[in-house]
Amino acid sequence: MKKVKEIKNNELFYNGYSLKELAKTYGTPLKITFLDLIKDHIVSLKDSFSKAIKELNYPAKFIYLNANKANYGALEVIEAFKHADGLETSSYYDLLFTHELFRRFPEYKNKYIVCNGYKLNDYVDEIIKIHNEGIKIIDIIDSVSEYELLKKSNLPVEVGMRIHIEALYAEKEEEIKNDRFGLTNSEVDYILNDIKNTNLVLSTIHFHQRGFDYEEDKFQENFEKVFNKYYVKAARLFPSVNNFNMGGGTPLPVDEGFDYDKWAKYVLGLIINLCDKAKVTYPNLFSENGKYSQKDATCNVYKVVGIKNTDKYPWNIVDGSLLIAMPEMYALGEPIEVRPVNDLDKEMVKSYLAGITCDCDDVYFEKDKGYINLPKSDELYIGLMGTGSYQNSMNGKGGVHHCLLPEEIDLVINDGKVAIRSKLQSIEDIFKLMKL
Numbered sequence: 001m002k003k004v005k006e007i008k009n010n011e012l013f014y015n016g017y018s019l020k021e022l023a024k025t026y027g028t029p030l031k032i033t034f035l036d037l038i039k040d041h042i043v044s045l046k047d048s049f050s051k052a053i054k055e056l057n058y059p060a061k062f063i064y065l066n067a068n069k070a071n072y073g074a075l076e077v078i079e080a081f082k083h084a085d086g087l088e089t090s091s092y093y094d095l096l097f098t099h100e101l102f103r104r105f106p107e108y109k110n111k112y113i114v115c116n117g118y119k120l121n122d123y124v125d126e127i128i129k130i131h132n133e134g135i136k137i138i139d140i141i142d143s144v145s146e147y148e149l150l151k152k153s154n155l156p157v158e159v160g161m162r163i164h165i166e167a168l169y170a171e172k173e174e175e176i177k178n179d180r181f182g183l184t185n186s187e188v189d190y191i192l193n194d195i196k197n198t199n200l201v202l203s204t205i206h207f208h209q210r211g212f213d214y215e216e217d218k219f220q221e222n223f224e225k226v227f228n229k230y231y232v233k234a235a236r237l238f239p240s241v242n243n244f245n246m247g248g249g250t251p252l253p254v255d256e257g258f259d260y261d262k263w264a265k266y267v268l269g270l271i272i273n274l275c276d277k278a279k280v281t282y283p284n285l286f287s288e289n290g291k292y293s294q295k296d297a298t299c300n301v302y303k304v305v306g307i308k309n310t311d312k313y314p315w316n317i318v319d320g321s322l323l324i325a326m327p328e329m330y331a332l333g334e335p336i337e338v339r340p341v342n343d344l345d346k347e348m349v350k351s352y353l354a355g356i357t358c359d360c361d362d363v364y365f366e367k368d369k370g371y372i373n374l375p376k377s378d379e380l381y382i383g384l385m386g387t388g389s390y391q392n393s394m395n396g397k398g399g400v401h402h403c404l405l406p407e408e409i410d411l412v413i414n415d416g417k418v419a420i421r422s423k424l425q426s427i428e429d430i431f432k433l434m435k436l
């Protein structure tokens, strides 16, 4: 994988572009999405698995799905759609959007749709409609009520079962109570027993372990537990069971030398071992990539527009809101790298960063240090690296924001072409949203 972040001429370059130059040319606050990074990530992981499949003589496929929920920018999802093997949806509305993409891009009609999430009538009806159009759609059953709705259709809809795994490794009690998804052991047994009396076709065992920072031993333990307990059981009962879906959580960050070739071999090696021991057929391996597909493709750039000296270190005030730009970091502790962009050869000063909202929490410093080192500069820009996944849905992109601050200028770069997707949000736009 190519190096995305580079220092050249004492400036930070992202995907080959000087962030300072982009900021000076297009203005700040600025959000920049590099569509080719979405492609690079997808192609590269698929390539790692293709090589592993070849090397290990693995007799089934690796299926890469884009987890749409990570970023609902149409361009981002369409880019992922082009290169992935399919799209993963999380709600009825997400499925309506995905269905529309399948209509608009008939050249990708043979790709998969895999449906997760809690499902009511509307979602199930749309799945049936899409199944009837001949699109490869797999409904991952999340509850018994959904199963009952689906079986009433009397159609051979392809289904999977999402396994509810206890959060074995959660450190905090509240995390254990957090994961409501999937079917319990007895619900799985009920469906395994009942489904033979229906026309539904069981093909997939699915699990998704909530975004921990990837740790191999934890990944392996959950993977093996779900595989042994559920895939093996289901595959012995039904020859149609031939997919194992490991959800999201693919290791990140991509830029820091993680060896995806080795990881692909390791994951397939786990499956080979488990299948050989249990004497069941080797499944296709599905992976639903949200963060891995989208996170690194976007960064934000702000200008330092003022300094306040009320505390131990100088507060550098930027022309936007850090809180709005990276809500996932503030709410859930998701790591997002914050770095000065230019004048990196100048004397470094221990500093704090703050957004220009009135919110006390709109501040940033490195937690372990209690400050961030910033260069002494008359024209300083600050970059937030990796805002491409989940920030837009959490900060209500397109809406009215904290202190009525306008949304960033939104740039999209692809194949060397820079396009302004939207200008800085105007006060008239904001008034309209406020129904003023």
Ligand SMILES: Cc1ncc(COP(=O)(O)O)c(C=O)c1O
Pocket (backbone or CB within 6 Å): 067, 070, 088, 116, 208, 211, 247, 248, 249, 250, 288, 289, 290, 291, 292, 389
């Ligand atoms: C079922 C499922 N699959 C995939 C994902 C994507 O996970 P990630 O963003 O870690 O790739 C999620 C995220 O919530 C999910 O719930």
